[in-house]
Amino acid sequence: MSELQPIPDGPLRTGFTTGACATACTKAALQALILQQKVEDITILLPIGQEQSFHLSTCEFTEDQCTCTTKKDAGDDPDVTHGAIIGSMVSLNDSGKIIFLQGTGVGKVTLPGLDIGVGEPAINPVPRQMITNACKKLLSDHQLDHKGIAITIFVEDGAVIAKRTLNERLGIIGGISILGTTGIVTPFSASSYIASITQGIDVAVANGSDELVINSGARSEKNLKLLFPSLPDFAFIHYGNWIGETLEKIAISPIKKVNLGIMLGKSVKLAEGMLDTHSGKNTWNKEFVWQLAKDAGYPDELLSEILLFNMAGRLTELFSFAAAEPFYQALLKACYENCSALIPSAELVLFLISKDGAYIKYPNEFS
Incomplete structure (x- = not known):
């Protein structure tokens, strides 16, 4: 797809x-x-x-x-x-x-x-x-x-x-x-995409998989497949923008572990609790990200730069893309809390993926 x-x-x-x-x-x-x-x-x-x-x-x-x-x-x-x-x-x-x-x-x-x-x-x-x-x-x-x-x-x-x-x-x-x-x-209807998500999870379960790697699409999946070489193709599910629907389906399935890959633009929406991350439905909230960074202890002169950005992807200009960076720990913690609440019976691991394929895993030693 x-x-x-x-x-x-x-x-x-x-x-x-x-x-x-x-x-x-x-x-x-x-x-x-x-x-x-x-x-x-x-x-x-x-x-x-x-x-x-x-x-x-x-x-x-x-x-x-x-x-x-x-x-x-x-x-x-x-x-x-x-x-x-x-x-x-x-x-x-x-x-x-x-x-x-x-x-x-x-x-x-x-x-x-x-x-x-x-x-x-x-x-x-x-x-x-x-x-x-x-x-x-x-x-x-x-x-x-x-x-x-x-x-x-x-x-x-x-x-x-x-x-x-x-x-x-x-x-x-x-x-x-x-x-x-x-x-x-219906043009650009979510129903067909969500149906493909449901089918994908059903096929994975029917073929004995109890661990999934869910991701937004082909670009993030390409990087995640390098981390999970032993998992079959059917264990990789594209959630597109419908993270909430994907997790709700998983919640009623016998899946024991979920690895969720996400890129920065969608992660700032997910952190705020937006489970539908389509740009046509939800835009990133600069004030929310500003508050997240403020609570993580960053100085005012850096915080003011956030409000000038037109794209969430530019946040890497302020925050070095590394697991030890407090901003990403705060961001991933919020994402984790919003997602784990939907799948209480499954282990959840997040992978924040950069444009060049680097990733930050959460939870990790800095969590």
Whole structure:
């Protein structure tokens, strides 16, 4: 998963999930197969009860099978699947069952802990239900209730797109997941990120890990992995800006130790008790940092410099980045108290990480 992007100003356009796109393609393909007529547009019912029309990019059929595709529109969300070609190939049989098959570009589940069983294509439960409902309605409308359907969902270049996600860490190999709980993509919504956090922790627990390394993203994780070479990839969780939600999930999981990596900009917010550290939600409080430094015993002439800074990262100009520096001890102590209260049953260790990869561990000999 890439580093988080800033939220642009102004109204943002919503889009549609991969699950909604796969449902549209499957319904169109089944309709074209039954009627032996090309489908150009199709309307589906989203889980939120809203009807939505989709335009099909292609629709090709024979007497035995049909394949339809559509281009995913994620609206103004910086979704890695925006613009992806999603498709479905369907064929009828006499089994009376609806089965899902793994197409090119859709991942396969290889680790326990997800809502989909090992060996299954990574098509999440809600999209499966959307597709199943649409197919059963069509079969019923055409007096074909006794028929079964083989459904192969595919995504063009899905394996390449998946490299920009955390799928492999979750044991989803070979492509992307077909996702969505509402059918709608809300731009810059926290829900999808928080869902990936929850899944990551579930996978770690299901695979026997009782120690996690949680961090804001790829940059901090790169440095932390050097400190924990024996931990598997699935033990590393990106919290993004949602430290509170991550710790709350850990609190109800059998995790015994949490190593939390954080960079200076987020740490000054966390120290004040901001568990959502997004710059669009919370800005760093210079007065709070000023008081923290004052209580740590720094002189007034140095304290006045804090109020002139426009970025928390500049604090290293005043305070040498070292474990013995009282400012960082006070900062980390406040972070520790805010986080440890949320996970009382787990050991917590903090790592404050500098831009050049140096770190200060807390607790330490100066604590």
